[in-house]
Amino acid sequence: MKNYKIIVIGAGPAGLAAALQASKDGIDDILVLERDKYMGGILPQCIHNGFGLEYFDQELTGPEYADKFIKDIDKNNIKVLTETMVLNINQDKIITALNKSNGVLKMKANTIILAMGCRERTRENIQIPGDRPAGILSAGTAQRYTNIEGFIPGKEVIILGSGDIGLIMARRMKLEGANVKAVLEIMPFSSGLVRNKVQCLDDFDIPLKLKHTITRIEGKKRLKRVEISKVDKDFNLVEGTQKWIDCDTLLLSVGLIPENELSKAMNLKLHPVTGGVYVNENRETELKGVYACGNVLHVHDLVDWVSEEAEIAGRSAAEYLNGNQEKRNQPIKITPEKNVTYTVPQKIEYKFKDKKFIKIFLRVEKPMENVKIVFSHNEKSILSYDKKIVMPGEMVTVNLPAALIKNDMEEIKLSIVEKVGEKNGRT
């Protein structure tokens, strides 16, 4: 059986950045496996601009962002097998994959980097009653049809979900000549960027209906109409607000789920909030030498953070292979507290060596203004950052300096508190 030092699963931005980093760190024997025909993951279909402002300090479209990595992959002679679907990975790091020209492939890796990304929630996941006609598809699928495969899924369009993908597709369908009748959002606020709301909806007078959802679907072969209803703050339907809207296409943009079948096959436990595996600061999973990064670990809103996280995984895999890691006496748990829904990583396990800080990714429960992000140990604040505004749709990143971390620590808690004057120092 052929053995590789690193096998990366998925050639999206996460997989590519991880492979490149490991290669830069001196690992020469890297294989990337990708089930699609091309590299870049979801990016080649995200033809809109808005990528790269954090990572490249330059505004790029999705395909342009991907190209920067793809070029370097070729330059560094990293081996990529496309149209190769990984079917299974076991705990001994033996990978089974399927490929048109070779049939079933089996190979072994010293380290594995999981970078399978995520998939979209479907109608089944959210359960809308009614008929099952054609014309109902996820916003991402519609994006792929419209931007890569070259056909427009419909003419009279309703979009459910006002996250960025829903907003971007509203504009895209409109530009292609469709009549986008409304974007519905069950929450009282859009989870998308303000910029996308302005440039994708307001620019084209597409109405955004907050606190609205779809309660019924009608159509024999093709979708004919949907019933929309208003919901109250507990998401119960408000009687008497039902209304039918004619349409031939319904795009669902109702959230993403990390694609963790392979992680489950390795018996890795999934986090109830992120839907990804548990990792330490190196993005190493509960299995030594197996790493995870990008959307398979937790859903990122900006690809820039994906690249950064993937580099951590790639660098750590190289350190592991070079025997350049030392465990702490005891791991330090990182626990989300007040208003924080999750953190990545969930623990710190290794000594820092030359690392100056650890970057913590977190998400907040609700929109809040003028807040402090507080790290505390034994109920005492050890560090805090001020922030003008936090939103559930926007991942927050904070640095935890190595100098603050003491050997005897067992747990660090993270919370978000509103600033009430300055007297309220406790968390």
Add this chain to the structure above:
Amino acid sequence: MEEHDIICTGCPKGCRVTVTVEKDEITDIKGFECPTGKEYAINEYKNPTRILPTTVRVKEGEFPLVPVKTAKPIPKSLLLEAMKVIAEKEVIAPIKIGDTVIENILDTSVNIVATRNIEKK
């Protein structure tokens, strides 16, 4: 006197900035919480511009479309018209990222450029 509400996209706060105009002159700007918002509102009122990302049909390519964008922002009011011009265009593979696909769209002196490499089939 007329008032224009403009939502600042400078940060997630999304301040609603009100620009008051009298005889085509801005007389008052309210509602911004930082200088970015003021500047943004003035530009948005005077000359709102956008980058236009879309696709162009490709012949003999590995994919039937190549993604493109305006190399610079163009006036917002021209977006739909520009789409009509772009819809007429067809290019032949191979295409390199950055290649000009349409020159000087609608006399804006802005080019439409490819944003992905498309190989020949």
